[in-house]
Amino acid sequence: MAHTYSIGIDIGGTNTDMGLVRDDGTIIARSNIPTNAYIELQPYIRDMMACIEKMMKDMEVSEIEGIGIGAPNGNFYTGCVDNAPNLTIKGVLNFEKEIHQYMNVPVVLSNDANAAAYGEMVYGGAKGLRHFIMFTLGTGVGSGIVIDGKLIHGSTGAAGELGHSILIPNGRKCSCGRYGCLETYTSARGIVQTYFELKGTPISSDIDSKAIGDLANQGDPIALKTWEVVADQLGMAMANSVNFSAPEAIFLMGGPTKVGEPLLKPLQKAFEKYLLNIFAGSCTIRMSQLKANEVAILGAAALIKMKI
Amino acid sequence: MAHTYSIGIDIGGTNTDMGLVRDDGTIIARSNIPTNAYIELQPYIRDMMACIEKMMKDMEVSEIEGIGIGAPNGNFYTGCVDNAPNLTIKGVLNFEKEIHQYMNVPVVLSNDANAAAYGEMVYGGAKGLRHFIMFTLGTGVGSGIVIDGKLIHGSTGAAGELGHSILIPNGRKCSCGRYGCLETYTSARGIVQTYFELKGTPISSDIDSKAIGDLANQGDPIALKTWEVVADQLGMAMANSVNFSAPEAIFLMGGPTKVGEPLLKPLQKAFEKYLLNIFAGSCTIRMSQLKANEVAILGAAALIKMKI
Numbered sequence: 001m002a003h004t005y006s007i008g009i010d011i012g013g014t015n016t017d018m019g020l021v022r023d024d025g026t027i028i029a030r031s032n033i034p035t036n037a038y039i040e041l042q043p044y045i046r047d048m049m050a051c052i053e054k055m056m057k058d059m060e061v062s063e064i065e066g067i068g069i070g071a072p073n074g075n076f077y078t079g080c081v082d083n084a085p086n087l088t089i090k091g092v093l094n095f096e097k098e099i100h101q102y103m104n105v106p107v108v109l110s111n112d113a114n115a116a117a118y119g120e121m122v123y124g125g126a127k128g129l130r131h132f133i134m135f136t137l138g139t140g141v142g143s144g145i146v147i148d149g150k151l152i153h154g155s156t157g158a159a160g161e162l163g164h165s166i167l168i169p170n171g172r173k174c175s176c177g178r179y180g181c182l183e184t185y186t187s188a189r190g191i192v193q194t195y196f197e198l199k200g201t202p203i204s205s206d207i208d209s210k211a212i213g214d215l216a217n218q219g220d221p222i223a224l225k226t227w228e229v230v231a232d233q234l235g236m237a238m239a240n241s242v243n244f245s246a247p248e249a250i251f252l253m254g255g256p257t258k259v260g261e262p263l264l265k266p267l268q269k270a271f272e273k274y275l276l277n278i279f280a281g282s283c284t285i286r287m288s289q290l291k292a293n294e295v296a297i298l299g300a301a302a303l304i305k306m307k308i
Numbered sequence: 309m310a311h312t313y314s315i316g317i318d319i320g321g322t323n324t325d326m327g328l329v330r331d332d333g334t335i336i337a338r339s340n341i342p343t344n345a346y347i348e349l350q351p352y353i354r355d356m357m358a359c360i361e362k363m364m365k366d367m368e369v370s371e372i373e374g375i376g377i378g379a380p381n382g383n384f385y386t387g388c389v390d391n392a393p394n395l396t397i398k399g400v401l402n403f404e405k406e407i408h409q410y411m412n413v414p415v416v417l418s419n420d421a422n423a424a425a426y427g428e429m430v431y432g433g434a435k436g437l438r439h440f441i442m443f444t445l446g447t448g449v450g451s452g453i454v455i456d457g458k459l460i461h462g463s464t465g466a467a468g469e470l471g472h473s474i475l476i477p478n479g480r481k482c483s484c485g486r487y488g489c490l491e492t493y494t495s496a497r498g499i500v501q502t503y504f505e506l507k508g509t510p511i512s513s514d515i516d517s518k519a520i521g522d523l524a525n526q527g528d529p530i531a532l533k534t535w536e537v538v539a540d541q542l543g544m545a546m547a548n549s550v551n552f553s554a555p556e557a558i559f560l561m562g563g564p565t566k567v568g569e570p571l572l573k574p575l576q577k578a579f580e581k582y583l584l585n586i587f588a589g590s591c592t593i594r595m596s597q598l599k600a601n602e603v604a605i606l607g608a609a610a611l612i613k614m615k616i
Contacts, residue, residue: 073586130463131462131463145552145553147455147460147462148458150456152455152552152553153554154439154455154553154554154555155438155439155554155555155556155590155591156554156586156587156590157554158554158586158587159551159552159553159554160551160552161551161584161586162551162552164551164584165548165551165552166544166547166548166582167477168477169475169476169544176584176585177585178581178582178584236474236477239474240473240474241552243467243468243469243470243472243473244453244460244467244468244470244473244549244552244553245453245460245462245467245552246461246462246463246464246465246466246467247462247463248463273486274474274486276469276472276484276486277484277485278381278464278466278469279464279466282463282464283463
C-alpha cells in the first residue's frame with residue numbers, strides 16, 4: 001500500500017527543526033534553520049519552504065497531506081503564532097497564510113505540549129486511547145489534554161496550561177508573574193531550586209536537574225529527597241487533573257523524567273495518595289514512547305490528522 | 309408548532325423530584341416520592357413510573373423524548389447509579405434497564421452538577437456557549453464541564469469533580485479522606501468553619517452559611533472577611549480550571565452564592581488576580597440563570613438532548 005507523508009515543524013527560539021514524516025511515524029528526512037537569524041516572517045517562511053521542497057525532492061515525495069507546526073503561542077484556531085516572547089520575529093505571525101503563498105496544503109498550528117500529546121496518540125504510546133493528559137517537564141512545564149480522542153484547545157486555542165495551575169498558594173514566584181504555579185516546582189529550574197533548598201546552600205549554576213538525577217542514582221540522600229519532593233508535587237497536580245477529565249492515562253516526558261526510578265517510584269505513590277477514591281485504578285502513569293529527538297517533529301506532523 | 313416534552317428526575321437522599329418539562333424549559337407538572345422510604349430498586353422505579361404516567365395523563369402529553377436523571381454517582385455510560393453512599397437503596401442500580409420494563413424511551417443518567425451544567429446550556433444562561441464550567445456550592449462543591457458543546461464524562465463517566473481538587477496542600481480534612489480539597493473551604497460547611505476560625509471561637513450549630521451571608525450584608529466585619537477568604541479560594545480554583553479548558557465563562561450556583569456582593573465582588577477580583585495572563589478577558593464569571601427550585605429537574609431533563 002502506498003504511504004502518505006506530512007511535514008512536522010518544531011519552532012524553538014534558537015532553531016527551527018523540520019521533518020518529512022511517513023504515515024508509520026518514521027521521519028525520513030530532517031532539516032533545520034536558525035530561528036533567531038530572522039526578524040521578519042516572509043524570509044523565514046521562504047527559507048523554511050525551500051527546506052521542505054528540498055526534503056520532498058530528495059526523498060521523491062511529490063505530495064504531502066499537510067504541514068503541522070508546534071510553536072510557542074501557536075494558535076490552532078487562527079493558524080498564527082501570537083506574540084511569542086522568545087521569538088526574534090515579533091507580533092502576530094500568520095503562518096497559515098504565508099505558507100499558502102507557496103503550497104496549498106492544510107496548515108495546523110498548536111503549542112509544543114499539545115503537539116507532543118497528539119503525537120503520542122497518533123504515533124506513540126497513546127494509540128487507541130480516548131482520554132489522556134500529557135505533562136512535559138523541561139524549561140517549563142507544559143501539558144496537552146485529549147478528551148474523547150480530541151485535543152482540547154478551548155475557546156481561545158490556548159487550553160492545556162496545567163503548568164500554570166497554582167499548586168501551592170503563595171508559593172514560589174513564577175515567570176508568569178503569579179505565585180505557586182506547578183512549573184515553579186517541577187520544571188528543571190524548580191527541581192534545582194528544591195535541591196539547594198534541601199541542601200541549605202545558595203543555588204549554584206554548577207548543578208542542573210540532570211546532575212541531580214545522576215546524584216540520586218548514585219544514592220545521594222539530598223538528591224533522592226529532592227526527587228521525592230518533586231514526585232509529591234507532580235503527583236498531586238496529576239491527581240488534580242484526573243478530577244477534571246477522568247483520563248485513562250497520564251503521560252510524562254521531558255529531560256527531568258530521564259532520572260527514572262528516583263522520580264517514578266515516589267510519583268506513583270504520591271499519585272495514588274492524592275487520587276480521589278472514585279478514580280482509583282482507572283488511570284495509570286506512563287512514559288512517553290516517542291524518542292526525545294523525534295517527539296517535537298512527530299507531534300507537529302500528527303496535528304495534520306486533525307484537519308484531514 | 310407542536311411542543312416536545314421530556315422527564316427530569318432529581319434523586320436526592322431524602323426526596324426524588326420529578327418534572328414534566330416542555331422544550332422551552334417550562335416545568336408543566338411536578339411530582340415526588342420519598343427516596344429513603346425504599347430499600348429496593350424495583351418498587352422505587354414502579355412508584356416513580358406511576359408518577360410519570362400520572363403527570364403525562366394529567367397534562368395530556370402522550371409522548372416524551374426521554375427520561376433524564378440527575379443522581380449522586382449517576383453514571384452516564386452505564387445508566388446505573390454506582391453505590392451512592394447517601395441512598396438507602398444499596399449497590400449498583402441499573403435505572404436504565406428497570407425503566408425500560410415500563411417505557412421504551414432513552415434514559416440518561418449523570419451526577420447532579422453535570423446535569424446542572426447541561427441544564428444551563430439547554431435552558432439557562434449558557435445557551436449558545438461552547439466552553440464553560442459550572443461550579444455548584446452547597447453541602448459539597450460540584451462541577452460540570454462543557455467543552456465544544458459537550459458535557460465531559462471522561463473515561464469512567466465520573467469526570468468533573470473539581471470540588472475534590474486539592475486547593476491547599478495538607479489543608480482541611482475532607483469527607484473523601486484526603487486533605488485540602490476545594491470542598492472543605494467553599495462548601496456551606498467550609499464557609500461556616502472559616503467564619504468561626506476568623507472569630508476565634510468553636511464552631512456552633514447556631515449559625516449556617518445563610519446566616520453568615522445575612523451578617524455580611526448587615527456589615528458584620530468577620531462575616532465580610534469570611535466571604536473575602538472564600539472568594540479568594542474559589543477564585544483561585546476557578547482560575548486553575550481555566551488553564552485546563554480555556555472556557556468562555558464560569559457559572560456559579562447554589563445556596564451560598566445567594567449572599568451576592570460580599571462574595572461576588574471579591575470573587576471577581578481574586579479570579580483576575582489568579583488568572584494566567586494569556587486568558588485575561590477571555591472568561592467571565594456568571595451566575596446561573598435557572599431558578600434554584602427548577603435547576604435540578606431542568607438539568608436532568610436536558611441530559612436527554614445528548615441522546616437524541
